Amino acid sequence: MLYFKSVIGFLLASLFIMSDLWGEFASIGIFGGYLAAIIIVSPMWYLNHSVGLIENDNRAAWVDMAWGIAIAGTLRDTFINGFDALTSALPTLSIVILGAVAGGISVGLIEKHMAKSRIIEDTTVVKTTNAKSVLKGGYK
Known part of the structure; x- marks a missing residue:
């Protein structure tokens, strides 16, 4: 169940960060980046770390939601644009x-x-x- 919860946490963070919503905020400029951080990243951080969707064992390396977002972003572009x-x-x-x-x-x-x-x-x-x-x- 621990790994399943973590996958759900990574999935939610990736879906919201990689969505078109981020691009809409980015079109505003620097203020849009701050707004995206408050509206998109903060709730994902709260769900993953405060609520505990992503749990980290004290004896292991600490894994952040950015790891899941990085994998999702890399694979998304690979699936869309090919192996290049x-x-x-x-x-x-x-x-x-x-x-x-x-x-x-x-x-x-x-x-x-x-x-x-x-x-x-x-x-x-x-x-x-x-x-x-x-x-x-x-x-x-």
């Missing part, structure tokens, strides 16, 4: 994948640094607490 659309999109997809890998490595390094900082802070608090307890006569 996919081959012409490969350089862009390669750069996106490299960016995702670089982002994942960066986040991992940042989390590792934050964990070290927390350990140092916790050790300092313990040492400070013990020193205060000794000064107050807490340890005998």
Whole structure:
């Protein structure tokens, strides 16, 4: 059921993002992009993440609805325009994948640094607490 709910979440997000409605908002200009984000993306984000259509396991990589939208957009153009659309999109997809890998490595390094900082802070608090307890006569 978990995977079925996620597929429904990806499907809904893809249907609304890839619809002609997005193009109508884009024709307005920059304001249309903000309007589309509020009217289309925000409800999809709410359904997928707050309501929980797309569930992410704490032990696995976090998957966002953008992954489903990217797959749907790539396959839609491939089905409409043929295999040439996919081959012409490969350089862009390669750069996106490299960016995702670089982002994942960066986040991992940042989390590792934050964990070290927390350990140092916790050790300092313990040492400070013990020193205060000794000064107050807490340890005998």
